[in-house]
Amino acid sequence: MTTSIPATSIPPTLGVLLAGGLARRMGGGDKPMRTIGGRTILERVIARLSPQCGGMILNANGDPARFAAFGLQVIADDVPGFPGPLAGILAALDWTAANRPEIEWVLSAAGDCPFLPRDLVARLHEAREQENAQLAVAASGDQTHPVIGLWRVALRNELRHALVVEDIRRIDRWTARYPLATVTWPTEPLDPFFNANTVEDITEAERLAALDEVSQ
Template sequence: MISQTEITGLILAGGRAQRMGGIDKGLIPFHHRPLIESVIHRLRPQVGSILINANRNLEQYSTYGFPVISDDDLSFSGPLAGFAAGLKACPTEYVVTAPCDSPLLPTNLVELLVTKMTEGSFDLVYASSKDPAGKTWAQPVFCLMRVSLSKSLEEFISLGDLKIDRWFKELNSSTVVFDSESAFANINTPEELLTLEKASS
């Protein structure tokens, strides 16, 4: 079994947040505290250490006491760039990722991803959720992966492809379907922020 100390949590806060008017999403107030604090609160007990991937406001993010790493290419090229930076900086054999704008992420996220990875000796396991109609949706920015995938990801990015699902298809990967769709709710617009605050108050 993979122990908690072997896993580093990588919080992805490197996006442009264009639909939020370009505001740094991790620092937007959610229930009177920055969004990233809710993510740290839920992820920290599940992992051995934390890394924060950010491309601006680095000083502000560093006040949380965790290493802050930026993408190699500061063109805000999406989650895979954050993955790549995290895999390079990760001090452990495994890394689990979560975005900074999903404050209700499952408290058993790592436990279930680890169980699936161990069962099938997978290189990467990502979360999926089920909506009320029973349809399954991939939640690829919530994933557990072996740090040994760093080279594979660098090669994939170097070909100019930034689609997460395409990279996953090249790997020995699997998914875990979580019952709670709301656990993966993320905030892309001011309206979604208000809706999620009301739903979680």
């Protein structure tokens, strides 16, 4: 499905790829560095999102040098204890405020979703504007994907308070406080939010990658 919003009306949006997970179900390591069809998952994600965003950064903890080949600014969580993706989103909002003050919106996406929609940013902004919402998240089928969404940079101090003072870790607990738009994508011919969490998922991703090439 294509968006009805003219490209010029989409607000400048910075993309952040969240790659700070511990990948326990894959035996550790960086899930986005796994290879599908001869390309890393992260390479596929960047290819999907970079045309939609006015710049991209990567949220990851540990040695940033392991991502040097991708040419993205790497930012780490500044909330200790691996509190989850909200910490990565907060780090991205803070980085954007300090380094790209002209940008009011950040699009977050999981770094292990190789088939993200090519109209992700446009449709999320369209729904947010139509519903006068403060935030927008993606869904497919009957499942919401709260880690994939639009975040207003101006909410960063409220998010920090929720994380540090209230110890809120679940994204949907925080987003429930604000008017939220949810945009649903079809799951055929494939779910665009399929993510590679396990070794078995990599095998399935290989099959879907071939299907994705045919459907384009």
